[in-house]
Structures are given as C-alpha cells and as structure tokens.
Ligand SMILES: Nc1ncnc2c1ncn2[C@@H]1O[C@H](COP(=O)(O)OP(=O)(O)O)[C@@H](O)[C@H]1O
C-alpha cells in the first residue's frame with residue numbers, strides 16, 4: 423500500500439461520490455428515516471433502542487455496504503478498474519482509497535441520523551467499539567460482492583437480501599411474535615442484535631466475540647472473492 | 656527493448672496465439688497488423704501483464720513476464736487499451752490529475768500533454784460532455800503523461816475522425832523523436848506506413864511476415880509493368896530484355912494512357928501474404 427496513491431484514489435472517489443446522485447442520496451436516506459422516527463416518539467424515554475439500531479442498520483447497509491458494492495461494480499462495468507490496475511495503483515490501494523471515502527460518508531450519515539433521534543449512551547466507548555466491528559463487517563461484504571459483480575444493475579440483486587437480513591434484523595420482532603421461535607433465535611446471533619444488546623447495556627464479552635466472528639466471516643468472503651476474481655483471468 | 660519468443664495463448668480449446676516471435680529495439684515504432692480476431696489485443700494484454708501466457712518467453716524493458724505485475728515494471732509503461740477507461744462524471748483535468756498522482760509525475764505534465772493534443776481548453780469539462788475523438792485524445796494523454804519508456808497502443812485511431820487521427824499521429828511522432836519505444840496495433844495501413852519502423856502481419860495467431868514497410872513493399876513487388884490503353888484494355892508485361900522493344904514503344908504510343916510498375920502498398924502486400932483483405 424502506498425499512501426500517495428491511496429490519497430489520489432480517495433480524492434477521485436470523493437468527487438465521484440458527490441457527483442453520483444444514487445450514492446449521494448443513500449447518505450440522506452437514514453437521515454430522513456431518523457427525522458421521521460424522531461418526530462414519532464414524543465415519550466420521555468426517547469426512541470426505542472430497536473428503532474435506533476434499525477437506523478444504524480440502514481446506514482451500514484445503504485451507505486457502507488451498498489455504496490462500496492456500487493462503486494466497485496461501476497469500476498468493473500466501465501473498465502475504469504482496468505485502467506487503474508494498468509497504473510502503479512494496486513487493488514489494495516484502490517480498495518483502501520474507496521474504503522476511506524465510504525467510512526467518511528458512513529460517519530456523516532450516522533452522526534446526522536443519530537442527532538435526530540435521542541439515543542442515550544450511543545456515543546459511549548462500548549457502543550462505538552461495537553459499531554466499528556459492525557462497520558467493518560458491512561464494508562467487507564461490499565468489497566467482496568463488489569469484486570465479483572460486473573455491473574451496477576446486478577447490485578440490486580444483493581442489496582435487498584443483505585439489507586433485510588443484516589440491516590433490519592430486529593424487525594423480525596414485528597413479524598415473528600413468538601419469542602422462542604427458531605427464526606428469532608437465529609436472528610439473535612446476527613451482528614445487528616449484538617449491537618442492540620450493547621446499546622441496551624446488556625452487552626458483554628459474548629456480544630463482541632459474536633461480532634468478531636462475523637467480521638472474520640466477512641474477511642473470509644473478501645479473500646474468497648479475490649481468489650475467484652484471480653482465477654477468472 | 657521487447658523480446659517475444661514462441662509466445663502462445665490459448666483460451667480453453669481456442670489457440671489465439673500459436674507461437675509468435677518478434678523483437679522491438681529501443682526507440683523503434685513497431686506495428687502489429689492484422690484483421691479483427693487475429694490476436695492483436697491478446698498480444699498487447701500478454702505484454703502488459705493483463706493475461707498470463709500459455710507458453711513462450713516475453714521480456715520487456717529488461718523484465719520477464721513473471722514480474723509483470725510489479726509496480727517497478729508497470730510504472731514505466733504507457734497503455735492505451737481497446738476499451739476506454741475514463742471517469743465520466745469527473746472533468747478531463749480530474750481524470751488526468753488522478754493518474755499524474757498515481758505515477759508521481761510532476762505537476763505541469765497535465766497541461767503539457769493536453770496542450771499537445773489540443774485539449775487544454777477542455778480541461779475543466781466533464782468527460783461525459785466530450786466527443787469520442789476527444790475522449791481518445793484524453794486517453795492518450797493518460798497513457799503518456801508519465802513519459803513511459805514503452806508505449807502500448809491498441810488500435811489508437813480506429814473509427815476516429817481525421818482531425819483526431821492527425822493529432823494522435825503528430826503526438827506519436829513527437830514521442831518517437833523523444834526516444835519512446837512504441838508498439839501499436841492497427842488495421843490502418845496508411846497509419847502503419849507513416850509511423851512504423853517495423854511491422855508484423857498477424858493472421859490467425861501466427862506472424863506471417865515481418866520487416867519495415869518499405870522492405871516488405873520491395874520484397875513483394877513484381878517485376879512487371881501494367882499498361883492501360885485508351886479503350887480500357889490492360890496489359891501486364893514482364894520487365895525483361897525480351898520485352899524491351901515493347902516497353903520502349905509503349906512510352907511513345909499515345910493510345911497507352913497509363914504506365915505503372917507493380918510497387919504494392921502495404922495493404923496489397925498483406926493481401927499477397929495472407930490472401931485476406933485487411934479490414
Ligand atoms: N478473454 C478471452 N476469452 C476467450 N477468448 C478470447 C479472449 N480474448 C480474446 N479471445 C479470442 O482470441 C482471439 C483473438 O482475439 P483478439 O486478440 O481480441 O483479436 P484482435 O485484437 O486482433 O481483434 C479471438 O478469436 C477471440 O475470440
């Protein structure tokens with residue numbers, strides 16, 4: 423990795439992000455959602471943690487995951503990735519530059535959304551640590567799928583299921599009301615539930631370990647995608 | 656500068672290159688000529704490290720193909736691919752600045768190369784607003800702004816307007832004068848005749864003939880004279896002693912309206928060698 427080259431990619435992708443309506447509006451979606459839920463509340467307890475965490479899930483799936491996947495897919499589709507790879511930039515430089523842009527956009531979207539809902543203890547160290555792990559998980563999913571998707575049109579095939587499975591996980595409580603149901607037990611092992619427990623103040627070592635396991639899985643997906651891409655040549 | 660020996664490339668069962676050999680010296684302009692599907696792009700991709708060969712040896716700029724992925728190799732290459740790769744939403748200047756930084760080239764090069772292809776005024780324009788010919792010129796700027804030792808150009812002027820083609824040719828001549836080694840593919844024979852020191856005819860994955868355009872034209876000329884008569888009749892006469900009288904007569908015969916020796920164009924040589932028209 424070379425810092426000058428990563429910075430050059432960052433600058434390019436930042437400009438691209440700002441001029442791409444689809445990506446740019448993705449940053450606003452969670453903010454609009456938060457404004458909507460923030461008004462709905464009214465009680466003194468503030469917005470329920472479940473809602474806060476779903477907003478977090480929307481930020482990470484619509485901004486972090488989706489933007490990363492879309493940016494990579496577009497580079498593939500328009501053959502600009504080929505141009506970059508013919509230069510001294512390595513695929514690591516390219517991914518690092520993009521990740522920096524996406525991280526910046528994620529933080530902007532997250533901070534703006536959370537400002538609109540009253541979420542006690544959201545910016546505690548414990549919660550931030552959990553959010554970082556969750557962010558890495560979604561970013562890696564975006565990188566992994568982005569490496570393999572050849573066009574922007576096919577990204578939607580992945581966006582919807584990833585968003586529902588990992589971005590809206592606690593929503594299952596509205597669909598499956600029986601607490602002991604197997605679907606709910608499985609859902610409770612999903613990453614977003616760990617962040618919910620951490621935000622509730624119920625988080626212990628187990629939650630962080632489960633999140634770490636998901637992060638490990640996401641790195642596995644990135645490595646697998648890299649190898650698949652290589653064998654495509 | 657470029658040494659290629661017994662180079663092969665197969666895609667599944669298809670043999671795209673069946674063992675080709677060629678050499679390009681430092682500062683030379685080498686043209687790989689052949690019809691569509693003959694393996695030109697495949698050859699370029701092998702030489703720039705995008706494809707792995709299925710056999711044979713390649714050495715470019717002192718590096719063998721094992722090390723083609725390394726930055727130390729890549730940074731001395733300039734590549735103009737068969738497919739465009741510019742960021743449409745960004746300006747011409749932003750696109751070139753990106754590559755200037757990736758190659759760590761001095762600040763002034765962007766304006767310098769844009770000036771050379773006559774696009775300095777378009778620097779602030781978005782790429783999406785440019786014509787095809789302008790985009791191709793920007794792509795060429797991208798390929799040369801870091802002053803590469805070796806420049807690979809895959810059909811640099813195919814399907815472009817004459818003005819753009821002329822600008823590109825001028826720039827390539829300038830690069831050649833500066834000592835850049837250039838390898839290009841084309842099926843434009845006039846382009847090859849104008850620019851190339853050496854050409855190779857690639858046909859169905861095999862190099863059929865190689866040499867300088869002038870050499871090849873001499874090698875394939877026939878010792879014949881074509882006489883065209885007023886009434887449209889054409890007579891081909893060998894240039895030997897027994898036809899001496901006839902040829903002298905023809906010079907003064909007013910019914911002979913055209914006398915032409917058989918000195919073929921490069922395109923005609925290609926047809927003689929491969930039996931195929933180059934289009
Ligand atoms: N990536 C690829 N996969 C499979 N076959 C390919 C690939 N690239 C080129 N070929 C085949 O190799 C042959 C040569 O193609 P190419 O090098 O593109 O020719 P040219 O550039 O001279 O038109 C063609 O028959 C083409 O179908």
Ligand SMILES: [Mg+2]
Pocket residue numbers: 695696697737809
């Ligand atoms: Mg080609």
